[in-house]
Amino acid sequence: MDVEMCANSDELYEQKTELEQFSIIRPKQIAKEFDCAILNFSGDFSDNKYVTLDPRKSIQTKYGMVVFKNLIGKEYGSKHMFMSHNSKGFFYLLHLTPELWTSNLNHRTQILYSMDISMIVFELDLMSGSRVIETGTGSGSLSHSIGRAIAPNGRLITHDYSIERVNAANEDFRRHGIDSIVESSQRNVLLDGFAPECKEQKVDAVFLDLPEPWSAVKHAVEVLKTDNGRIACFCPCIEQVQRTCSELRMLKFQHIETREFVLRPYSLNSDTIASYADDLSEKTSYKQSYLKRKNYKYTHTGYLTFASYFG
Ligand SMILES: C[S@@+](CC[C@H](N)C(=O)[O-])C[C@H]1O[C@@H](n2cnc3c(N)ncnc32)[C@H](O)[C@@H]1O
Structure with missing residues (x-):
């Protein structure tokens, strides 16, 4: 009886520690030691610092x-005041999310940003349990969002030919609690194709972000399922898009579609408007709100091409 109780409590303990381990896919309410977090200063969305809550450090x-x-x-989500010389300063303590990681990671390469990422996750039909192949891993920006979309039972294998990027990405996946779902492995996809295990157990989707995506499309055919397997390719230049689309068509992909995403943010402004009585005897004023297009430096990130594969 005692032994059984011990076994049960060990099991419970393991389950509990597993659940308490930091993961971007299991947001917690309360901050724990060694969580990865974002400090957002003064409510300015772009003024953030990525930190690990090591209780020995400041x-x-x-x-x-x-x-x-x-x-x-x-x-x-709690707000904390700086008590030192600048009593007006404050910061919010935020749980790390894939979006916050994308906007705060150290760039090892060019990366994909949240607007393109959201369309990729949507157009690849990613859901819990999906199996996905990505190349190249780069800085792991997209990989984090794919990891969340396919959790807890999906699998993302992401290749890069740079061993330094593979190792750094795997370290990030481990720290952010998605290493049971997402794994980077070293591979020159143009020479060697995708992970051989995916030829036996096919994948639902393939994503390509590398300089010559058209040369990797033939390898995608070897791993994609044949009942609407989805592919997406990111290309910064239209010439790359044209070559990729020609290759997709030659390899009998269907529903080939390219989209360019242009962000046009607006801000809500307000002005004071004067109004007069018909005989001009009385002047009143009121506030009117209006939308104004913001000056925004990122207009074009690249082109995204999507297609379906039916064998
Ligand atoms: C622009 S980065 C990818 C960025 C990534 N999408 C992100 O959001 O962080 C392109 C990556 O492709 C890798 N790459 C280029 N050619 C490759 C090849 N033939 N096989 C595997 N990886 C390759 C590069 O090392 C680089 O890390």
Whole structure:
């Protein structure tokens, strides 16, 4: 009886620690030691710092000192004031998400941003349990979002021919608790094709972001399922798109479609408008809100080509 109870409590303990382990796919309410978090300063969406909540450490920011042990046990989303010289400074403690990772990671390569990523996840029909191949891994920006979309039972194998990028990405996947779903492996896809295991157990989707995607399409055919397997290719230049589309058509892909995403953000402004009575005897004023197009530096990121494979 005692032994059985012990076994049960061990099991419970293992389940509990598994659940308590930090993961971007299992957002928690309360910050724990060694969680990966984002400090968002003064509510400015672009003023962030990625940190690990190591209770022995602190960081100096332009607003003041942040002592990590003071954040353990605090709610994610909570607001914290800087008590030093600048009493107006504050920051929000945020749980790491794939989107926050994309906008705060150290670039090892050019990366895909959230607007393109959201369309890729949508157009590849990714869902819990999907099996996906990606190349190249690059900085792992897209891989994090794919990992969340296919969790908890899906699988993403992401290839890169640079062993440094493979190792760095796998370290990120481990720290962010998605290493049971996402794995980077070294491979020159143009020479060697995709992971051989995917030829036996086919994948639902293939994503290509490398300089000559058209040369990798023939390898995608070897691993894609034949009942609407989906492929997406990111190309910065229209010449790359044309070669990729020709190759897709030659290899009998269907529903080939290329899209360019152009972001046009607007801001809500307001002006004071004066209004007069008909005989001009009385003047009143009121506030009117209107939308104004923002000056935004990223207009074009690239072209995304999508297609379906039926064998
Ligand atoms: C622009 S980056 C990918 C960025 C990634 N999509 C992201 O969001 O972080 C392109 C990557 O493709 C890799 N690459 C280029 N040619 C390759 C090949 N033949 N096989 C595998 N990886 C390749 C490069 O090493 C580079 O890391």
